[in-house]
Amino acid sequence: MPTAQPTLVFLHGFAESREVWTEFTRPFPAAYRLLAPNLLGHGTNLAPVPDFSMEAQARYVIDHLGRRNATEPVLLVGHSMGGYVALAVAQRYPERVAGLALINSTAYADTDEKRQNREKNIGFVERHGVDKFMDSFVRPLFAPANRDRLPEARALLEDIGKATPETTLVGGLRGMAARPDRTAVLRTARFPVLLVAGKHDVAVPLADSVAQAALAPVGTGLFLEGSGHLSYVEQPEATRRAVLALASAVFGQ
Template identity: 85%
Template sequence: MASLLPTILFLHGFAESREVWTDFTRPFPAGYRLLTPNLLGHGTNRAPVPDFSMEAQARYVVSYLDQKGCPGPVLVVGHSMGGYVALALAERYPDRVAGLALINSTAYADTDEKRQNREKNIGFVERHGLEKFMDSFVRPLFAPANRDRLPEALSLLEDIGKATPEATIAGALRGMAARPDRTAVLREAEFPVLLVAGKHDVAVPLADSVAQAALAPTGAALFLEGSGHQAYLEQPEATRRAVLALAEAALAH
């Protein structure tokens, strides 16, 4: 049976799971249906994954929406890799997207340097193990001022990351490295778009977010002084307000 409530779909990032959205989504109004799937290979979604491309993840998300009785357009909120999946979904299935929120994400393809760094990370995990990788990977994602201020948030991401299969880590890193430029999705969007960026984001340069903010015909941007790559954890109130404003615009009908 199709859902009668306007629906917001939250897509988590690399080496994360649906659990990262629990605190962020708790204050959302009851008038929305909130969906938080585990992407392929992440969280409890442990079936064998032959294809970790962003396109394969998008196909999975569409099948998930079908299973949940959501044949119509939904607001898609994607963090980091979840944003890459959201863009692939919007490119291939634009009729399923009522609005798009990219949190610490980008429509640009990886640079050569970024692709090389992803391969280096795969090599590090193979040599030293996932636990050691996550111990060094998570902390720099937060703005310097938040690294000691938010110990529970850091621990949450480290624990989820350490429980993620190594095959998922390697597959997701290579899937992200292979994705194409999708700035055309923003330029041609017939739905409202929100970009949320952190000044101290080491993964998505602020200049990239500034450049992309003007691409969508109907767009808004939130630039957070006190945030790194984890805006929904570092500045949850401001990020939540921006997402809810987008939801009102995208799902008003």
């Protein structure tokens, strides 16, 4: 049967899986229903994927909600690529969204330089394989002070990444490079929006997040001094408080 229980949907990033949310969501109140799907090609969701676009991932999220009988609007919490997917959901299915939290993510399209870097990463993966790529990919995502401070978290992300098929990495990189600018989703949002950003984020410049936090009619920004691109791991308490505050505003809990 459909459920009206307040539902939060956690969307992981590129080369991640639903496992990354386990520790972050453990303290969440039982009043909330928490869903964390593996996006297409990630984790255990390894059926053949013909389309790695953010739009295809958004359709998958909506299908996942249907299979879980989540018929009421949900709060989407997306990290990095998961935020791109959440924005695609909000653009195509705004009636399904009660709130939006973007963690180290952006509504801007890739710059030319960013697209070129993604192509370089594709070439590296195809030449050297997934393991070598992940050996160099994860560590710089942490703020410099956190790269050796959080070895277990770094090892988890590296292991998840190394278990991700090469086709998923290549398809995901191309899907992210092709995504359009979705700042209009923020400007026209009829739901509250939260942006969480790290000062040392090498993937999403802090200035971009500051600018976007002001776009939504009801927007909040959390700017973290001690985080890189992984705020939900690097400063989980502050990030969790911000997400719970958004959930409280959205659902009146």
